[in-house]
Amino acid sequence: MESTEEEGSVILIDESESENSVLLVEDSEEFPLQEENTDEEVIVTFCKRAKVMPHARYDCPTYPFERVECEKSFPLGRNVETCSQCHCYICDKLTAECKNWATPSLCHCNAHNKSKYWKDQWNSALTGGLSAFNLELPEIDADVRCGGMLLQKFMGDVSVEYNKYLSGESISSDFHECLCYQNLAPGQCGECRCHLPCIAHRFSSYTSVSDLVMAFVDQAEKERPKAEVFMLLGAAREIALHKDLTPYSRTSGHLASPNQAVPCLMSRITGRLQRLLVLNDFPKALYDKLTCFYQSIPLPVHCYTFADSLNFLPWDHGLLTSVLKGQNITGKRKHKRKKECIWEIVPVIEARIERMEDCRQYKELVRYLKVVKCSDSKWIQKWRDKLPFYMCKSGDFAGAAYALFTSYPGNGCTARRLSLLQFKVYLKMFCTGQTPSGRDLEDSTQWHPVGAPLKLHFLLKQIFRLLYSNTSLYTDPKSWSSVIMAFASHPALGADGRLIAATLKEPSQEFQEMVLGESCVMEELASNDHANVALKKVFGLGSPLEAGLIIVVQGVQEMVLEQYRTLHSFLEIMLAFGNNLWALKLLLEPLVSHKEVLRSVVSLLLAELCCQKAEMLGQLQHFGPQYVGELLCLFLKSRNRYMPLIGTSIINIIVENLHVCPWAKQVGKFLQKVMKPFGQEAYDVSSSVALLQNSLQAEALED
Structure with missing residues (x-):
């Protein structure tokens, strides 16, 4: 029988043999044909060695393999030796490509399919x-x-x-030395280990x-x-x-x-x-x-x-779900006769806050922070201080105003810990119904509307309540200037996220007296709930912004009279009125009767005008000649000997910056006309006006 396939092996079948009827014939070069074979009916003319197929190392026909259950420290016997078709049992790659073939502590060369350990390693490699x-x-x-x-x-x-x-x-x-006192060589004593x-x-x-x-x-x-x-x-x-x-x-x-x-x-x-x-x-x-x-x-x-690091409540836990949905406001319940509460560690609370912030689930976040307990009380209080902010983000501005005064054991209310920047942001949110788009109060670059702003009478009461509960805010002129600006602005924000200044019409003298008569002492306004009735009556008479600004002026007066010795700025307050100089006049007039207070305020203001000329000049340029003329008249026409000094200082700033004040000529003409009757009586008024006129003439000659 002869094979007709060029690459196939030759198999001889002898039907005369009963058992060994198949004979594999090797390559003729290694196994030459015997002469007696020529007499047979079948003559083999060509044969080829069988091709070795890819196999695992433990099945290699060329090199022996030594099997043990688990040995990975070093190669056993000749296990490291391989033929060209040997594959790693673990990696399922040629042994030449296995990086751990003979690596100590791994030794894939010892792997085989009869070991539970190596089978587990093989399963691990697959998955x-x-x-x-x-x-x-x-x-x-x-x-x-x-x-x-x-x-x-x-x-x-x-x-x-x-x-x-x-x-x-x-x-x-x-x-x-042996402790059993036997004269034995080391290693011979069976009782004392010290020989070892x-x-x-x-x-x-x-x-x-x-x-x-x-x-x-x-x-x-x-x-x-x-x-x-x-x-x-x-x-x-x-x-x-x-x-x-x-x-x-x-x-x-x-x-x-x-x-x-x-x-x-x-x-x-x-x-x-x-x-x-x-x-x-x-x-x-x-x-x-x-x-x-x-x-x-x-x-x-x-x-x-x-051990219990991952033992915290999943999101679908019954207690946590009921709290987030507002069905449980205490964060406690009885389950299977056991009391349960939400007690979590700091990293878990932080992650929950981050997730709810990302999903804008501010109502759920407020409910969670109110009831969650933590071992770090100071850390959790830091987040509870943001509860009013989250309420504002959800549109609940009234709830946020109340939440500022909610006290927690050992920490007091949030209002007492507010910084000046946080106070300004809350004030802006309450006035406009808009909130910062960021996650923090300080991130106030972009704003968007979320609800209706607070009603003015309620807003005013909460502002004074907040100022009187926070000493650092009450004594800071910047806090009061921000309140003045809030009531002297439109209830909306500009594209830059700032309040838009409004020019309010000066109310009649009768209206001003009525508002001042109905409003009580500011500290009483902040603490007495019955004051709401009086405030509603005042704001119901029309001109609500004007009424609010009059009451704010009264609050500023009380603060100045109390804090004039430690007051570190008055220019902030003066500039906050903007174009509403009638309100500034309302603030200054009562101070004239308090000589020591007025002298302290004027001295402070003169010092600030000397050091902050750029701020004053920017205000003058922003509002224009009409504002400048009225502001100068407010000070220069005063019968008090100190007030005109402020007007003189402002004129000096204008004279020093005539090249950027194109409206100075209009101001000069306005002053010459208005101040003529007062020139001989007011302190140093004529010389101040003359200085401005002479400077204008000198500049005209140079041109």
Whole structure:
């Protein structure tokens, strides 16, 4: 029988033989044909050696293989030797491509399919380190598989580094003297161990393992959430199994030994895991498997504090859900005869806040922060201070105004801790019904409307209540200037997020007296709820902004009379009135009867005009000649000997900057006409007007 296939093997069949009827004939060069074969009916003219197909190393027909259950420290026998078709059982690659073929602590050359250990390694390689998570096939998507593959590589790398740490160096010491007092050679005493040599092991530093884990965690944080969570859980399990073989040694560096390094690494890993599980909506089945996997990690004694790190309420927990929906306002309940409350750690609370902020769930966030408990009372109070801000973001401005004065045990109310910037932002939100688009009060670059602003009578009462509860705000002129600007502006914001100044018509003398008569002492207004009735009556008579500004002026007067000795600015207050000089006049007139107060205010204002000429000049240029003329007349026409000094100082600023004051000539003519009857009587008025006129003439001659 002859093979007709060029590449096929030749099989001879002898029907006369009963059992061995198949004879494989090797290549004719190695096995030449015998002469007696020429007499047979079948003559073999060509044969070829059988081709060796790809196979696992343990099935190699060329080199013998030695099998044991688990040996990964060094290659056994001739297991490291391979033919050209040998494949790694774990990697499913040619042995030449296996990076861990003979690597100590891995040794893939010893792997075979009869060992449970190596089968588990093979399963882990197929799923990328995910076999321990007991995942179903539909749960392994692209992100999970990516995390598993990275985890598998990390497990191999960290095993190598950890093995290096364990190997270290061994140093043999001298034999100890026998304690049983027998004259025996070392090693001969069966009762005293001191005859045995004392072997001291000097282990290498754990730093290389720590650095590898830290680098892996850094890499995990750059991956997608699903991949990251599997990577971090796998890393936590790996380092939890590491032993510190020199627990009493003094090593340098906080990552030099497992007892020092593992808690640090676990702290970072668990912190990230907490954020991942809170911020992401993992399917419930997967979420349960992740938390169960973490609970199964055999934590060492020095890591017991992390045992309950992932034991916090899931989003679908009954108590948490009822609180977020507003069905439970206490955050407590009885469940199976046990009292439950929402007690959570700082990283979990931070993650919940971040998620609700991202989803704009401000009402839910307010309900959560009101009831959640935390061991760090100062930290949680910092977030509770933002409750009024979150209420404003949800459109509940009235609730926010009340929340500023809500007290918590040991911390007082939020109003007492407000900074000047925060006060200004709240004031702007209450007046306009708009809120900053950012997450913080200080992030006020962009604003958008969310609801109706507060009614003026309620706004005024809450403002004075806030000022009288916060000493730093009450004594700061910038606080009062911001209140003046709020009532001297339109109830809307410009494109730049600033209040738009309004020019209010001066009310009649009768209206002013009526408002001042109905309004009571400011401190009483802030504390007495019955004052709302009087305020509603005042604001119901028409001209609400004018009425509000008159009452604010009264509050500023009281503050100046109390704080004039420590007052550090009055220019802020003066400029805040803008074009409403009638209100500024209403503020200054009562001060004339208090000589010491007026002298202190004028001295302060003159000093500020000397140092802040640019601010004053900017105000003059913004409002124009009509404003400048009326402002100068307000001071120059005063019968008090100190007030005209302010007008003179303003004229000096104009004279020094005539090149940027094209309206100065109009102001000069206005003053010459208006001030003529007062020139001889008012203090230094004629000389001030003359100075402005002479400067204008000199500039005209130069031109």
